[in-house]
Amino acid sequence: MKLKKVIISGGGTGGHIFPALAIANEIGRRYPGVEILFVGALDRMEMEKVPAAGYKIIGLPVTGFPRKPGMKMITFVVRLMKSNKLAKKIINQFKPQIAIGVGGFASGPLLRAAANKGVPTLIQEQNSYAGITNKLLGKKVQTICVAYENMARYFPSQKIVLTGNPVRASLLEQIENKQEAFDYFKLKKPGKVILVVGGSLGARSVNNAMLKNIPLIADTDVEVIWQTGSIYYRGIMDKMKDAIPSNLHIHEFLSRMDLAYAAADMVISRAGAGTISELCLVGKPAILVPSPNVAEDHQTKNARALADKGAALMIPDSEIDEKLLPEAIRLINTPEEHNEFSKNIKLLARPKATQHIVDEVEKLLK
Numbered sequence: 001m002k003l004k005k006v007i008i009s010g011g012g013t014g015g016h017i018f019p020a021l022a023i024a025n026e027i028g029r030r031y032p033g034v035e036i037l038f039v040g041a042l043d044r045m046e047m048e049k050v051p052a053a054g055y056k057i058i059g060l061p062v063t064g065f066p067r068k069p070g071m072k073m074i075t076f077v078v079r080l081m082k083s084n085k086l087a088k089k090i091i092n093q094f095k096p097q098i099a100i101g102v103g104g105f106a107s108g109p110l111l112r113a114a115a116n117k118g119v120p121t122l123i124q125e126q127n128s129y130a131g132i133t134n135k136l137l138g139k140k141v142q143t144i145c146v147a148y149e150n151m152a153r154y155f156p157s158q159k160i161v162l163t164g165n166p167v168r169a170s171l172l173e174q175i176e177n178k179q180e181a182f183d184y185f186k187l188k189k190p191g192k193v194i195l196v197v198g199g200s201l202g203a204r205s206v207n208n209a210m211l212k213n214i215p216l217i218a219d220t221d222v223e224v225i226w227q228t229g230s231i232y233y234r235g236i237m238d239k240m241k242d243a244i245p246s247n248l249h250i251h252e253f254l255s256r257m258d259l260a261y262a263a264a265d266m267v268i269s270r271a272g273a274g275t276i277s278e279l280c281l282v283g284k285p286a287i288l289v290p291s292p293n294v295a296e297d298h299q300t301k302n303a304r305a306l307a308d309k310g311a312a313l314m315i316p317d318s319e320i321d322e323k324l325l326p327e328a329i330r331l332i333n334t335p336e337e338h339n340e341f342s343k344n345i346k347l348l349a350r351p352k353a354t355q356h357i358v359d360e361v362e363k364l365l366k
């Protein structure tokens with residue numbers, strides 16, 4: 001059957017949005033002229049990133065489940081009811097042939113409305129731990145694409161397909177393009193480059209470790225690209241004022257991750273599932289600092305899967321002020337160890353994940 005109308009829903013953070021965009025691009029490649037509509041949550045990152053990637057998006061007023069009882073619970077219920085109603089209307093009017101959920105608040109109401117209407121549904125879970133929305137949807141949808149083994153703890157096993165996480169194709173296309181990357185980030189040539197990313201939202205503790213180690217950075221001839229996250233950027237720039245060393249390049253958000261990876265000789269990062277899949281694909285040695293603030297400590301599990309195979313170094317959040325930068329500078333200047341990490345991390349890549357997921361979409365249409 002020719003695919004003409006698809007809805008992709010979810011978001012909240014880059015970890016959900018970028019896999020969704022990778023899936024959309026692959027569908028568009030296979031079915032030129034297909035109409036793809038995104039459905040996200042109002043005020044969240046997808047409302048900006050999805051149109052920037054050239055797709056239409058509708059926002060639902062949905063919010064996350066409140067952590068404590070109180071007024072917020074009432075707002076949550078009211079917004080959920082409104083979102084359910086709007087999701088139903090979207091399904092009735094757009095009439096998608098398939099609805100794909102990538103996790104995040106909005107995919108709950110949308111995928112439920114689609115399933116109730118008999119539209120085929122597929123969800124994608126990026127982590128080794130299933131998020132609440134996907135866990136609930138698991139009962140309703142037909143196919144569940146996962147990136148880790150042992151996911152039958154969360155989902156009906158007959159629906160699970162191990163595909164890996166979708167990664168934007170541009171990351172690989174640009175990876176050899178050092179020249180453009182150096183020009184784009186205004187880096188000195190031919191310096192070694194460390195890329196520091198705190199996940200799509202930035203990481204406060206990684207930022208603090210960076211601030212505490214500015215003299216060390218200034219003392220090296222390594223170039224450092226530092227993504228602070230948009231909420232921390234202003235505060236950091238105010239603190240740094242004119243004291244930014246010339247080899248430190250501070251950015252709020254990196255809209256050209258392809259060029260950032262191309263420039264980098266190594267990466268310091270949070271251990272979000274999407275970033276990890278990307279690091280495997282581009283084969284960059286990494287120091288991973290799992291966020292201690294995520295459900296079931298899943299970033300430590302993500303990072304440990306690599307560390308145990310000699311594919312990355314892991315440093316706990318509590319130790320980064322003293323260890324992170326010295327260890328990064330040591331590693332980037334130790335070629336044998338650096339190459340070993342690069343070789344080992346590449347072995348974990350799943351370069352066909354996006355295609356595999358779209359194959360599953362096609363199976364549902366038959």
Ligand SMILES: CC(=O)N[C@H]1[C@@H](OP(=O)(O)OP(=O)(O)OC[C@H]2O[C@@H](n3ccc(=O)[nH]c3=O)[C@H](O)[C@@H]2O)O[C@H](CO)[C@@H](O)[C@@H]1O
Binds near residue numbers: 201270291
């Ligand atoms: C705090 C939190 O809840 N984190 C979760 C969130 O992480 P987060 O949203 O940080 O997601 P990931 O690390 O999985 O992916 C980040 C994505 O954003 C992109 N990127 C990042 C920074 C930047 O400046 N520019 C840019 O484009 C990366 O290339 C990547 O594609 O979703 C992940 C996937 O469900 C989870 O594993 C994480 O635990």
